[in-house]
Amino acid sequence: xxxxxxxxxxxxxxxxxxxxxxxxxxxxxxxxxxxxxxxxxxxxxxxxxxxxxxxxxxxxxxxxxxxxxxxxxxxxxxxxxxxxxxxxxxxxxxxxxxxxxxxxxxxxxxxxxxxxxxxxxxxxxxxxxxxxxxxxxxxxxxxxxxxxxxxxxxxxxxxxxxxxxxxxxxxxxxxxxxxxxxxxxxxxxxxxxxxxxxxxxxx
Amino acid sequence: xxxxxxxxxxxxxxxxxxxxxxxxxxxxxxxxxxxxxxxxxxxxxxxxxxxxxxxxxxxxxxxxxxxxxxxxxxxxxxxxxxxxxxxxxxxxxxxxxxxxxxxxxxxxxxxxxxxxxxxxxxxxxxxxxxxxxxxxxxxxxxxxxxxxxxxxxxxxxxxxxxxxxxxxxxxxxxxxxxxxxxxxxxxxxxxxxxxxxxxxxxx
Amino acid sequence: xxxxxxxxxxxxxxxxxxxxxxxxxxxxxxxxxxxxxxxxxxxxxxxxxxxxxxxxxxxxxxxxxxxxxxxxxxxxxxxxxxxxxxxxxxxxxxxxxxxxxxxxxxxxxxxxxxxxxxxxxxxxxxxxxxxxxxxxxxxxxxxxxxxxxxxxxxxxxxxxxxxxxxxxxxxxxxxxxxxxxxxxxxxxxxxxxxxxxxxxxxx
Numbered sequence: 001x002x003x004x005x006x007x008x009x010x011x012x013x014x015x016x017x018x019x020x021x022x023x024x025x026x027x028x029x030x031x032x033x034x035x036x037x038x039x040x041x042x043x044x045x046x047x048x049x050x051x052x053x054x055x056x057x058x059x060x061x062x063x064x065x066x067x068x069x070x071x072x073x074x075x076x077x078x079x080x081x082x083x084x085x086x087x088x089x090x091x092x093x094x095x096x097x098x099x100x101x102x103x104x105x106x107x108x109x110x111x112x113x114x115x116x117x118x119x120x121x122x123x124x125x126x127x128x129x130x131x132x133x134x135x136x137x138x139x140x141x142x143x144x145x146x147x148x149x150x151x152x153x154x155x156x157x158x159x160x161x162x163x164x165x166x167x168x169x170x171x172x173x174x175x176x177x178x179x180x181x182x183x184x185x186x187x188x189x190x191x192x193x194x195x196x197x198x199x200x201x202x203x
Numbered sequence: 204x205x206x207x208x209x210x211x212x213x214x215x216x217x218x219x220x221x222x223x224x225x226x227x228x229x230x231x232x233x234x235x236x237x238x239x240x241x242x243x244x245x246x247x248x249x250x251x252x253x254x255x256x257x258x259x260x261x262x263x264x265x266x267x268x269x270x271x272x273x274x275x276x277x278x279x280x281x282x283x284x285x286x287x288x289x290x291x292x293x294x295x296x297x298x299x300x301x302x303x304x305x306x307x308x309x310x311x312x313x314x315x316x317x318x319x320x321x322x323x324x325x326x327x328x329x330x331x332x333x334x335x336x337x338x339x340x341x342x343x344x345x346x347x348x349x350x351x352x353x354x355x356x357x358x359x360x361x362x363x364x365x366x367x368x369x370x371x372x373x374x375x376x377x378x379x380x381x382x383x384x385x386x387x388x389x390x391x392x393x394x395x396x397x398x399x400x401x402x403x404x405x406x
Numbered sequence: 407x408x409x410x411x412x413x414x415x416x417x418x419x420x421x422x423x424x425x426x427x428x429x430x431x432x433x434x435x436x437x438x439x440x441x442x443x444x445x446x447x448x449x450x451x452x453x454x455x456x457x458x459x460x461x462x463x464x465x466x467x468x469x470x471x472x473x474x475x476x477x478x479x480x481x482x483x484x485x486x487x488x489x490x491x492x493x494x495x496x497x498x499x500x501x502x503x504x505x506x507x508x509x510x511x512x513x514x515x516x517x518x519x520x521x522x523x524x525x526x527x528x529x530x531x532x533x534x535x536x537x538x539x540x541x542x543x544x545x546x547x548x549x550x551x552x553x554x555x556x557x558x559x560x561x562x563x564x565x566x567x568x569x570x571x572x573x574x575x576x577x578x579x580x581x582x583x584x585x586x587x588x589x590x591x592x593x594x595x596x597x598x599x600x601x602x603x604x605x606x607x608x609x
Binding site for chain 1: 252253254255314316317319320323324334338341342343344346347348353354397398399401402
């Protein structure tokens with residue numbers, strides 16, 4: 001129940017980020033909807049393709065589709081007001097990637113993959129919706145340029161396996177790993193921590 | 204037999220639309236072929252990925268590949284004359300999306316999906332070849348910007364389930380739903396009906 | 407053992423080509439890594455999606471991931487020196503597409519596909535990593551514009567089936583077909599052979 005609520009909040013946050021990018025590109029109503037939908041479900045879809053989990057999750061349950069449709073209608077109607085929600089959106093989005101990462105990690109565990117592959121799956125689940133959103137809008141994906149985003153997912157994903165070694169119930173480790181992703185992301189943004197610069201020369 | 208003929212006409216129309224976009228970008232022979240092929244089979248391929256129908260349809264039967272190869276050769280040889288065929292091409296394309304939509308809807312029904320997901324699958328089958336074509340050519344997909352295209356697929360897809368409720372043989376409902384997609388598209392283009400504008404300010 | 411070594415050399419060459427493109431676009435560390443990884447494994451991943459071979463190959467064995475991580479670290483540390491390696495890189499890359507093509511062809515044979523589809527699978531395995539790399543970096547894929555690349559894969563793929571008709575052990579035909587891909591590519595580059603120009607008018 002709690003997880004479902006977070007999952008839906010994450011879907012909403014991802015869908016709204018899609019609406020915002022699509023409206024900046026002045027796509028039509030259908031384009032805005034598709035970009036919102038792909039942002040929300042793209043990562044999970046790629047994850048399901050990679051492990052052969054078909055029909056993919058969002059086809060088995062209409063909840064995601066309905067949540068995105070309602071979110072898009074709401075976001076378009078109140079597009080002028082959305083800017084006042086930026087802080088809440090950032091929070092939803094951060095909670096969303098925390099949960100999506102761990103959902104992906106667990107799918108990998110269920111599929112019998114190595115821990116490093118489970119973490120990869122989790123990171124793909126959390127991050128690739130945004131990558132596909134940016135490709136559809138003809139941009140170089142934003143997470144390739146200035147976000148610590150993926151790094152939080154990777155470290156949080158590995159923390160799940162560390163917590164697993166400790167003497168506590170597995171669902172605690174699961175929840176703690178979500179918290180690790182969220183905290184790392186919040187701290188990185190708060191203290192403007194980024195990846196090390198790999199370019200010698202200024203440009 | 205009839206459906207097969209329409210299917211091949213649709214494949215030809217989609218492939219030619221790919222050739223036209225690729226030649227505008229001045230891709231080489233191989234690039235033109237790939238873009239034509241992806242336009243023709245991209246939607247069905249994504250549909251097959253989503254429901255786990257592998258090997259995907261075009262790998263099981265060489266017809267599609269051969270039709271695209273012949274179409275590309277023809278289209279390049281007669282590229283100067285293609286502009287006189289625009290009206291026929293539009294008709295083929297419209298018939299093509301009608302058929303592709305319903306092929307996708309039925310695949311969804313066979314996979315036991317909810318009606319709304321079947322309609323989604325049908326729309327993906329009909330529309331995503333063009334989306335992938337535009338991404339490969341580094342354009343924002345045209346159906347996100349000015350086409351009523353997808354809306355015709357969605358409404359036609361739902362009409363299939365409505366016709367299903369009426370006392371008539373299922374293949375009639377199937378054929379009628381194809382006609383609905385085609386008519387909606389023709390009417391939208393004829394009367395310049397578009398999606399409602401979601402932007403307040405002119406730009 | 408020999409094949410594994412070649413496979414790893416191919417992975418390294420593809421990964422380095424990804425690093426070079428990504429650094430030109432000034433992506434961050436994570437972006438460079440993802441582009442390198444996708445270049446190295448993208449073709450094989452699409453192949454596995456198409457035939458339903460899941461979890462995809464690189465998820466079942468951490469070798470590819472590890473090789474790419476080490477390659478990226480090395481390539482970034484020595485990015486100034488990489489330009490002196492261009493000739494070796496071209497050679498690795500050429501050997502890589504030779505091997506990747508035949509790996510894809512054999513997967514198609516195992517899946518019971520028609521020869522023309524096996525050749526298509528092989529070409530996808532060898533070429534689509536680079537296509538996805540260019541899409542992620544917001545470029546029209548380079549192989550659509552000026553490379554004979556794919557043609558070498560296609561002809562080499564068909565040669566496998568020709569060699570199969572001759573009275574020699576199958577692994578000889580396999581190895582010879584790899585040599586055909588490599589030789590065609592080297593000859594095309596050496597003698598500047600390209601695809602025929604399909605445009606009448608200069609631009």
